[in-house]
Amino acid sequence: xxxxxxxxxxxxxxxxxxxxxxxxxxxxxxxxxxxxxxxxxxxxxxxxxxxxxxxxxxxxxxxxxxxxxxxxxxxxxxxxxxxxxxxxxxxxxxxxxxxxxxxxxxxxxxxxxxxxxxxxxxxxxxxxxxxxxxxxxxxxxxxxxxxxxxxxxxxxxxxxxxxxxxxxxxxxxxxxxxxxxxxxxxxxxxxxxxxxxxxxxxxxxxxxxxxxxxxxxxxxxxxxxxxxxxxxxxxxxxxxxxxxxxxxxxxxxxxxxxxxxxxxxxxxxxxxxxxxxxxxxxxxxxxxxxxx
Amino acid sequence: xxxxxxxxxxxxxxxxxxxxxxxxxxxxxxxxxxxxxxxxxxxxxxxxxxxxxxxxxxxxxxxxxxxxxxxxxxxxxxxxxxxxxxxxxxxxxxxxxxxxxxxxxxxxxxxxxxxxxxxxxxxxxxxxxxxxxxxxxxxxxxxxxxxxxxxxxxxxxxxxxxxxxxxxxxxxxxxxxxxxxxxxxxxxxxxxxxxxxxxxxxxxxxxxxxxxxxxxxxxxxxxxxxxxxxxxxxxxxxxxxxxxxxxxxxxxxxxxxxxxxxxxxxxxxxxxxxxxxxxxxxxxxxxxxxxxxxxxxxxxxxxxxxxxxxxxxxxxxxxxxxxxxxxxxxxxxxxxxxxxxxxxxxxxxxxxxxxxxxxxxxxxxxxxxxxxxxxxxxxxxxxxxxxxxxxxxxxxxxxxxxxxxxxxxxxxxxxxxxxxxxxxxxxxxxxxxxxxxxxxxxxxxxxxxxxxxxxxxxxxxxxxxxxxxxxxxxxxxxxxxxxxxxxxxxxxxxxxxxxxxxxxxxxxxxxxxxxxxxxxxxxxxxxxxxxxxxxxxxxxxxxxxxxxxxxxxxxxxxxxxxxxxxxxxxxxxxxxxxxxxxxxxxxxxxxxxxx
Numbered sequence: 001x002x003x004x005x006x007x008x009x010x011x012x013x014x015x016x017x018x019x020x021x022x023x024x025x026x027x028x029x030x031x032x033x034x035x036x037x038x039x040x041x042x043x044x045x046x047x048x049x050x051x052x053x054x055x056x057x058x059x060x061x062x063x064x065x066x067x068x069x070x071x072x073x074x075x076x077x078x079x080x081x082x083x084x085x086x087x088x089x090x091x092x093x094x095x096x097x098x099x100x101x102x103x104x105x106x107x108x109x110x111x112x113x114x115x116x117x118x119x120x121x122x123x124x125x126x127x128x129x130x131x132x133x134x135x136x137x138x139x140x141x142x143x144x145x146x147x148x149x150x151x152x153x154x155x156x157x158x159x160x161x162x163x164x165x166x167x168x169x170x171x172x173x174x175x176x177x178x179x180x181x182x183x184x185x186x187x188x189x190x191x192x193x194x195x196x197x198x199x200x201x202x203x204x205x206x207x208x209x210x211x212x213x214x215x216x217x218x219x220x221x222x223x224x225x226x227x228x229x230x231x232x233x234x235x236x237x238x239x240x241x242x243x244x245x246x247x248x249x250x251x252x253x254x255x256x257x258x259x260x261x262x263x264x265x266x267x268x269x270x271x272x273x274x275x276x277x278x279x280x281x282x283x284x285x286x287x288x289x290x291x292x
Numbered sequence: 293x294x295x296x297x298x299x300x301x302x303x304x305x306x307x308x309x310x311x312x313x314x315x316x317x318x319x320x321x322x323x324x325x326x327x328x329x330x331x332x333x334x335x336x337x338x339x340x341x342x343x344x345x346x347x348x349x350x351x352x353x354x355x356x357x358x359x360x361x362x363x364x365x366x367x368x369x370x371x372x373x374x375x376x377x378x379x380x381x382x383x384x385x386x387x388x389x390x391x392x393x394x395x396x397x398x399x400x401x402x403x404x405x406x407x408x409x410x411x412x413x414x415x416x417x418x419x420x421x422x423x424x425x426x427x428x429x430x431x432x433x434x435x436x437x438x439x440x441x442x443x444x445x446x447x448x449x450x451x452x453x454x455x456x457x458x459x460x461x462x463x464x465x466x467x468x469x470x471x472x473x474x475x476x477x478x479x480x481x482x483x484x485x486x487x488x489x490x491x492x493x494x495x496x497x498x499x500x501x502x503x504x505x506x507x508x509x510x511x512x513x514x515x516x517x518x519x520x521x522x523x524x525x526x527x528x529x530x531x532x533x534x535x536x537x538x539x540x541x542x543x544x545x546x547x548x549x550x551x552x553x554x555x556x557x558x559x560x561x562x563x564x565x566x567x568x569x570x571x572x573x574x575x576x577x578x579x580x581x582x583x584x585x586x587x588x589x590x591x592x593x594x595x596x597x598x599x600x601x602x603x604x605x606x607x608x609x610x611x612x613x614x615x616x617x618x619x620x621x622x623x624x625x626x627x628x629x630x631x632x633x634x635x636x637x638x639x640x641x642x643x644x645x646x647x648x649x650x651x652x653x654x655x656x657x658x659x660x661x662x663x664x665x666x667x668x669x670x671x672x673x674x675x676x677x678x679x680x681x682x683x684x685x686x687x688x689x690x691x692x693x694x695x696x697x698x699x700x701x702x703x704x705x706x707x708x709x710x711x712x713x714x715x716x717x718x719x720x721x722x723x724x725x726x727x728x729x730x731x732x733x734x735x736x737x738x739x740x741x742x743x744x745x746x747x748x749x750x751x752x753x754x755x756x757x758x759x760x761x762x763x764x765x766x767x768x769x770x771x772x773x774x775x776x777x778x779x780x781x782x783x784x785x786x787x788x789x790x791x792x793x794x795x796x797x798x799x800x801x802x803x804x805x806x807x808x809x810x811x812x813x814x815x816x817x818x819x820x821x822x823x824x825x826x827x828x829x830x831x832x833x834x835x836x837x838x839x840x841x842x843x844x845x846x847x848x849x850x851x852x853x854x855x856x857x858x859x860x861x862x863x864x865x866x867x868x869x870x871x872x873x874x875x876x877x878x879x880x881x882x883x884x885x886x887x
């Protein structure tokens with residue numbers, strides 16, 4: 001706990017809660033407005049009485065004035081499963097701090113918020129495939145499980161978002177909020193997995209965690225570059241021209257990536273590991289409408 | 293290129309250590325990335341190919357290897373041998389003797405041709421250090437170690453050959469010693485018209501022998517042993533390749549003799565020319581040759597005449613007798629003894645004088661008495677005596693011959709009847725000749741026998757004097773003044789006094805002619821000639837042209853100059869090391885920024 005995140009930080013997050021863009025219907029009472037009328041104290045609407053309705057919800061005052069049997073409906077607040085799809089491929093091991101650490105801290109903070117919001121929180125680490133997951137559950141006991149699972153993450157393997165999403169969809173039947181945390185630095189095609197996630201109706205939030213060296217490397221000289229996931233290597237003498245070309249090419253990649261996510265109405269947040277996590281949560285995610 | 297210490301090259305093996313470290317460093321420079329696909333695209337892009345190529349050649353490693361190689365090369369002491377025409381140091385010895393002023397067929401002198409040749413040599417030796425020596429009996433350095441060819445050319449063009457003869461091999465050594473010695477020069481070129489038979493060190497001889505020479509190669513004058521004038525001896529040489537009709541003229545101060553002659557090419561002819569009446573001391577021989585070398589067409593000789601008579605005269609003068617004495621030998625009248633001869637003319641003496649005596653119509657108390665009675669008649673020889681050599685007594689007639697009494701033993705030489713006309717007192721230590729008659733009372737002064745008689749007399753009293761031979765010296769040879777007594781002044785051939793220092797003990801005549809050396813008592817004549825060896829021969833010309841044909845062209849020679857390169861290589865290594873240092877520092881700082 002102390003290694004991954006400190007309690008003061010979590011306390012400062014206490015007044016935040018997840019915002020679901022779609023009305024997700026959960027199984028338990030929670031903090032999210034359900035598309036179904038429910039039993040909360042917040043009035044929603046009237047409807048005509050149909051046999052079988054609970055007579056306790058008939059508005060007798062209206063019947064006295066209009067002689068119509070109208071049933072009062074209330075907003076149903078249900079919980080929403082919040083799925084954290086966390087990239088644990090080898091590329092997440094890089095960075096200062098490592099992207100995996102930053103991503104874990106982020107997932108832990110957001111999970112904490114969700115649990116406080118009476119949501120169920122599940123953790124689905126993935127690399128080439130979906131790894132051992134923490135099924136979504138309520139309560140702070142789940143936070144402990146969540147924390148243990150995050151603490152035990154050892155980033156390795158290649159990223160295969162397609163197969164991982166396939167595994168995820170097969171393991172979870174209930175739609176919810178999918179927080180997809182990854183560096184999204186892969187040559188794989190992201191369109192299909194995104195399409196499948198979107199097709200199910202999940203509320204998807206994508207957070208790209210990058211190292212500053214991913215964005216704008218400053219290394220110069222002859223460097224043997226090794227892909228941490230595929231172990232491919234190439235020798236390149238890096239000079240100012242090469243760095244400039246890299247930055248341009250990386251910016252193009254980011255633009256393409258953002259276009260992909262926007263195409264599926266998935267908000268994409270990009271954060272560098274040297275960016276303060278609290279600031280990212282309080283400012284960027286709130287400004288992006290993910291938290292309030 | 294060669295190396296002074298090639299054993300250093302195995303040190304190049306240490307380059308393997310540098311390469312090993314480079315490989316280790318290369319491993320350290322491996323970088324794990326998540327964006328490999330981006331780097332791969334960059335690698336495949338055209339703009340990155342050069343970067344990739346450079347990555348194979350790490351500048352640091354290259355600089356380190358270059359530094360190492362430079363250090364090893366510096367230790368190996370590389371020597372660069374550059375080959376280019378010419379020589380690093382060149383000494384040009386130009387013959388400046390009199391013969392070099394011989395005019396060639398092209399209108400220039402041999403010396404001018406040699407100067408042109410020097411210009412050609414200078415053009416082939418652009419980077420040489422040039423020294424020029426003018427070589428003759430007195431060699432002198434004209435230019436010493438000059439790198440500016442224009443200076444050499446200008447200085448040489450302003451010079452001219454002198455009248456001196458060729459120097460000896462030792463003079464060549466001393467001439468070169470003035471410019472550092474022969475060993476200081478990579479090549480020595482000798483431009484001359486006289487190929488030397490031997491040389492003291494290796495040198496390249498080029499000859500300039502155009503122009504044919506006719507000249508007087510020998511000229512001398514000597515007194516005839518009998519005192520009758522002098523004889524001149526001259527040798528004419530036809531050094532041309534054509535027959536020559538020549539006229540040899542020899543003159544003393546009062547007369548001249550001309551000889552017409554004809555010489556074949558290469559022929560030498562000797563001539564003896566008598567000057568029976570010559571009493572001069574200056575002689576000049578000349579030939580009318582119109583050749584290319586006029587310096588040997590005139591020769592000078594001077595003769596210090598040995599016949600000189602100190603005469604003490606007592607009594608009356610008699611110009612006949614004086615003239616006869618003067619004709620026999622240069623006489624100098626003195627007033628007191630010692631004298632070579634005491635002439636007593638028409639005088640009465642108290643005693644007989646010491647030394648040789650000629651008594652003419654004179655008496656000596658108690659020894660020779662002349663009576664008043666006279667007689668006349670033709671003279672006849674009484675005795676056979678050397679004093680009468682060449683005399684015809686019958687040509688002599690005495691008009692008034694006085695009778696004479698002589699109290700000493702005597703020998704009558706000539707007489708008229710029984711009365712002596714000429715007698716000699718018998719004294720083994722001296723000559724005492726008596727002529728009792730007054731000369732004007734005889735026909736003796738007007739006969740040819742009179743000067744002969746007087747000459748015989750003079751020859752008799754100075755029999756031990758050797759015949760003098762002419763003397764002359766060569767242009768450039770030292771003439772000692774100290775041995776000539778107190779020197780007042782020296783006059784040149786033009787009659788002008790030479791500038792001499794008071795303590796000067798010798799001088800070097802610089803041109804041919806006759807010099808006058810005035811000492812306290814007399815004037816000596818010094819004849820100075822151009823060295824007869826300067827007269828070129830036709831055979832020598834052929835030999836010289838053959839020798840020149842065997843010489844390789846100078847321009848084909850390449851000179852090798854070895855330069856020590858290790859300071860340059862070491863400097864380059866230091867620069868490379870500094871470059872490697874600063875590049876390494878920059879790389880470190882960039883890496884620090886990257887972290």
